[in-house]
Amino acid sequence: MWPFATLAQAQEWERAYRSSGHQPWHRDPEQTALAFTRGYLGFKEIDRVSQRKVSGRHARIGVAPTGHEGGTAAVIHLVRFGSGPDAPWEVVGTDDTTFSLTTPAYGSLVRSPLTVGGRISGVDESIRVEVRQLSSKAPLGTSACCISAGGDDQPWSARVSFSRASDRVLTIVASTGGHVADVERFTITAVRAG
Template identity: 75%
Template sequence: MWPFATLAEAQAWQRDYRSGGHQPWHLDPERTALSFTQGYLGFESIDRITARTVNSSQARIGVAPRGSEGGTAAIIHLVRYGTGPDAPWEVVGTDDTTFTLAMPGYGSLVRSPMQTGGRITGVDESIRVQVRQPSSPKPLGTSCCTSAGGNGQPWKRSVSFSGARDRVLTVVASTGGHVAEVERFAVTAVRTG
């Protein structure tokens, strides 16, 4: 999903790193998770690590908004992309619990408009959905806002998007507004063809 669109890109980074130490943050799952959240998703207020589980091939990194009131916004799931001890970390999704993004399914072939949905536990939630691609700084589409709440209640939202050039897109659903603009989010990867 991010930051490398292909294995060839990850291998090119490995060669650059080996020859000159280029962008060492790709070897740190925490820095990669925060770069994904702040840089790619644009959730700048999410700047804390709340949990860390790392082994040789996978990592799960909890991220949260600044301040002491916000709980974990998401658990970012990363895997090593490629081979060798300097294989970079790649974000592949989120581990969702009280806020899920189940539709469209991971790896689904999609077109615009796209139906999204999942389940949410919370009070007075407002869900925003965006479609992003790594090659663009701005969302390809945004749909806001779906009111939701309760205990494990379903939510649905249609989102239109245009300008997709990358084969893999990121769908991100977020909610917030109580103590931070983004308090929880979930992501999935989809294909354009």
């Protein structure tokens, strides 16, 4: 999903890293998780790691805004992309508990407009949805702001239209916040553009 669109791109970075030390943050799952959250998703206030678990080729990194009493905004799942000793970390999804994005299913083929949804626990939640691609800085589409939700493990859904999809893989991100931070929790999934 991020930061490399293909294995060839990851291998190209490995060669550049070995020859000149180019972008060493790709070797660190914490820095990669924060770069994904702050840079790609644009959640600037999420600026710290709240938890860390690395097991072999998999890492789960919790991220949160500084001073946020509620704790972790999301646990980002990363996998080593490639097989070399310097294989970079690649974001592949989030491990969801109280806020999930289950529709569309991970890896499914999508077209615009699409219905997105999942489950949420919380009080007076305000959900925003964006469709993103690696090759664009701006979202390809954003849901009407904002979807009201709340309760204990309650379903939520939204419709979102998007355009200009040129990448094969798209990222769908749903976020909620507004109580103590603009983004207090988020969840992502990867889909294929149809």
